[in-house]
Amino acid sequence: MNRIALLFLGLFAALATSWTGVILVNQGSVGALPRVVDANEGLAFPQPLPGVAQQGHLVYQDLGCVACHTQQVRRAGFGIDNKRGWGERHSVARDYLLEPRVLIGTHRIGPDLRNVGQRKDGQEGRDGREWHYRHLYDPQLTSPGSVMPPFRFLFETRRIVGEASPKAIQALLPASHQPPAGFEIVPTVRAERLVSYLLSLKDTYAYPEAANVFVAQTEGHSGAAAEGAHK
Amino acid sequence: MSSQDQDSTRPLGDGSDASLQAVHADLAANKPEPKDGYSVLPLFLLGLLSALIFVGSIYFVHYRGGIDPLVYDERFDPKKAAKTATVAAVDPIAAGKRLYNQPGACATCHQVTGLGVAGVFPPLAASEWVTGSDERLIRLVLHGLVGEIKVKGNTYNGAMPGFGLGSGFNWSDEKVAHVLTYIRSEWGNAAPAVDVAKVTAARTQAAAGRTKPWTAVELEAIP
């Protein structure tokens, strides 16, 4: 019986140790990080999202977007996230401070979305709602060959009663996607919120810890060796 | 087939669970006879364990990133970097401008344009009080002013609150220095910036203990 008591004790001690080391220690440090107060701007970062975007975060969560999209930008030199225009800097812990559900993701079947609200280079209207509505309605319209499924259920095709809705998107769609005459395609509230959330995704603030990146010393021949060794 | 096989397995007797337990109890209690005085396998495992502990320790020490919750790059060493770090400087003029324009602060009376209100609040643009002696200006902002004051040929009679530590605004010396630097360089003024150390010196030494606002006469006595 003593051996079994020892076994139970050993199991519990091991569980407690791993939990303390992995969770508890971090809860006291990175889990208790405060927001950064910027004296220049007089604001605390990260800034909370507007309410519509927060509701869009819930839509993002319930549709399972995290199954294909990550929301973490890796540092320069570790992969080519920065060269893809997925972010000016790598993500830091404080970027996620105010998120009720952190969805950094584990698969990149689609691009990283951490800074999707910031992407404008050469993509017409990408930073506008129209691009996102077209993309959600049928990804093949904006991204031919994409494996993203169409989210047509986020839109409502309804009869035009009285005036046509200013939010209707059929003007953005090609002839093959037009609704029957007298009908309009309107994004549902969920679609509007989701797009608001996507457009709010931009990590622009330069946290001081974002500068904690190893830079190989370039003076002297030892620098070249160090740079080579650390690649 | 001998029961002490070279591969150290034994038959299970009648194959029941009772004999399974019995055979394994025996195996656990009596380790198999080692050949030539040692058996290879435990030594191999011990060696593997030691090697992996060694490799793991080296790996961790090399890639520990200073065991810092704010380091996300494993190659980064905060101690080495601290030596070469430059503290991100706050831009005094931008900070000062923000302070100047804070609701209830300077712009409320002296206006965003620095022109004040005729007959009520003196201007700051091209004002000799602003571009002149910084010691007077520091004291004026730290503790406030009451009574008559002549600015650019006009007389103003009012009350200006103090902004330094201990006042209602309770601005730090740094903030006072920033806002003074701002007004001395804005609206065409081109006076040198005000140092934080000077503000601190004025508050804690030269004018230590002062709480009540200054008068123009008192300030003019200061070089």
Place this chain on the structure above:
Amino acid sequence: MASPSSPTSPASAEGASIDASVRLPGLYFAAAAAVWLVVGTALSLIAAFKLHSPAFLADCEWLTYGRVRSAESALLIYGWGFNAAFAMAIWLMARLAQAEVRRPVTLVVAGGFWNLGVLVGTLGVLGGHGTAVEGLEFPSHVNAILFVSYAWIAIWALLTFRARRSPHVFISQWYLLLALLWFPWVFSLAHMLLVVDPVQGVMQPLVQTWYTHSLGLFWFGGIGVAALYYLTTKLTGRSIAHYHLSPLGFWLLVIFGGWAGPARLVGAPVPAWVVSLSIALSFLLLVVLSVWACNLVPTLSRASAAVRQDPAYRFIGVSVLALLVAQTASVLLSLRSAAELLQFTFVHTALGQLTQYGFFSMAAFGTLYVLVPRIAGRSWPVPGLVGFHFWSSLLGCATSVVALALAGYRQGVGLNRLPAGDGAVPVPVIEILQGLQPYLFTHTSALVLLAAGHVAFLVNLGWIASASYSCGVPVTPPLSNASKVA
């Protein structure tokens, strides 16, 4: 030859009464597991099909890829995995303790609540109420039902252990205790810290990886390895090789295994030291693998030719192989140089498939193919289906893992390396995924094969279970193709 597994010896008559006491809960959990397996495989098929044909069933909101992927993952873990694990744990505990399970009906009631929770949870995820936490997808209220049902079942298993007859505690029992005691702690902590009152910021991925790693290594790993040890020795009729070393493996696993979770977070915005410590400690799991290898492999190789034909033996053998390969690969893939290339790719899907399916599911199949005829008192009605199941599972799993691994490698190279040449532009993600289509299609085909095997299993199981009950009192189990164990 004097068969050590003769059913008429007194020892096996004793075993028969133990098996009879396990009959009701064992058959219930096995049947539930098989049903969830088939449903889960169907959902996996839908998800896998959508990867290369995204317009498939795209208008059904309940089957959108994100939801169906979360649902199938949760269903296969909590539906198939746990029900199979319960059946295995109860039977193994009863057999090794040589104690009957008392009042087995209560286990069926608890299992009923568990499966109700799984059903509600899966429907919740498909309906959009999932938590979006990988490994804990079910809505919050479901987790409470699961926890209470689990506690009931685990307490019963522990009571059975307490009633054991022999002073010696076989290594399988250690692993069962590890699993039974570890799971409620990690589950309730993860539930509290992620669902009830979520921790702040990047603590969430830390807690989540800690939980999923513990679930895989200690719950499924514990029950699976316990089954492997037991069946290895029983099927071959020989003791475990180098048995005195097995506690070393056990304790190293316990002490160091819980730390290896965050190794999945390489490159993530979590403190670098946590990831480095995790990787460093996961190296030590290689010693545990060595112990398992030197315990199980020599013993399995001592099996006679007749035993090698037994599908249960084959399932166990494949499971051991998959365990060793998967855990070694897991350690190697957590190294930063590998993670840089392969971090968010299908390679991790392949690894998960190899671990969950190749190791645990195969061990579960092997155990169920041995335990069900013992407790049901009949042999498998269609032995051919058993062999078919083995080959379809083996080929399906191997094809799927290889296809996904190759796809993942290609994906990693495309995502993380610039093409050669000056001024090269990164390959667009759409183009990378287009290039993966043949591999993903192969994966879907492999899943079809797996599904066929699972249906064969379900059919066989349903037949044997209903026949067991329709013929009344179970008879002493006769020797047959898949039940050579006393």
